[in-house]
Amino acid sequence: MxxxxxxxxxxxxxxxxxxxxxxxxxxxxxxxxxxxxxxxxxxxxxxxSRTLKTHYPFSLLHPTFLDTAKVVYISRNPRDTLVSFYHMMCLLQHFSYKGNLDEFVDDVINGRSRCKFVCILSAEFKSGSKLYCSL
Structure with missing residues (x-):
């Protein structure tokens, strides 16, 4: 904030x-x-001993961040995130998305939506992390 x-x-x-x-x-x-x-x-x-929370993409963190800090990375199921994002886009007047969920998914897959950002963040962390472990 x-x-x-x-x-x-x-x-x-x-x-x-x-x-x-x-x-x-x-x-x-x-x-x-x-x-x-x-x-x-x-x-x-x-x-x-500090706990700091951020929504910054992995690429914006300091290059030695993983060498100097313990990191807990939490991400949501992409399908859940996509449905949640669809509802938010429909509810907020600023976006006022008019399509249905299938159209929204198609827009995301074809790069016509802002939702691709969420998937990029997750993929970016997985590729940059030395200690990534999928549970």
Whole structure:
């Protein structure tokens, strides 16, 4: 989630969605300055054993990432992901997909949909990981 820094730096009330972030930042990094980036400062303030979650593709991670960190890669069944993505594309007005599921699958297979991104991420991790094990 990207933080609206201008809103974050104003006095937040408990009904503001950013209020929890502000409170956590103040608790975890009492000497921190939000204008210098809350995520980096928060990560630096954590103890050495950290858990970080990302949706970044494997190719955007540092080349030595697997040599310096333990990685747990979780992926969904591609068929389940495809059906879920189809429903999301139909429900969101921004996309308002009008076809049926069969047409959507055909669009994905033929590269006419954004859903191919999910399959690429999974394939990219499997090909780049030295320790990949399919369970």
């Amino acid at each position: 990207y933080i609206n820094l201008k809103a974050f730096l104003t006095k937040l009330t408990p009904d503001n969605p950013l209020y929890e972030y502000e409170q956590a930042f103040k608790r975890d990094v009492p000497e921190g300055n939000a204008s210098e980036g809350i995520y980096i400062q928060t990560a630096q303030a954590l103890r050495d």
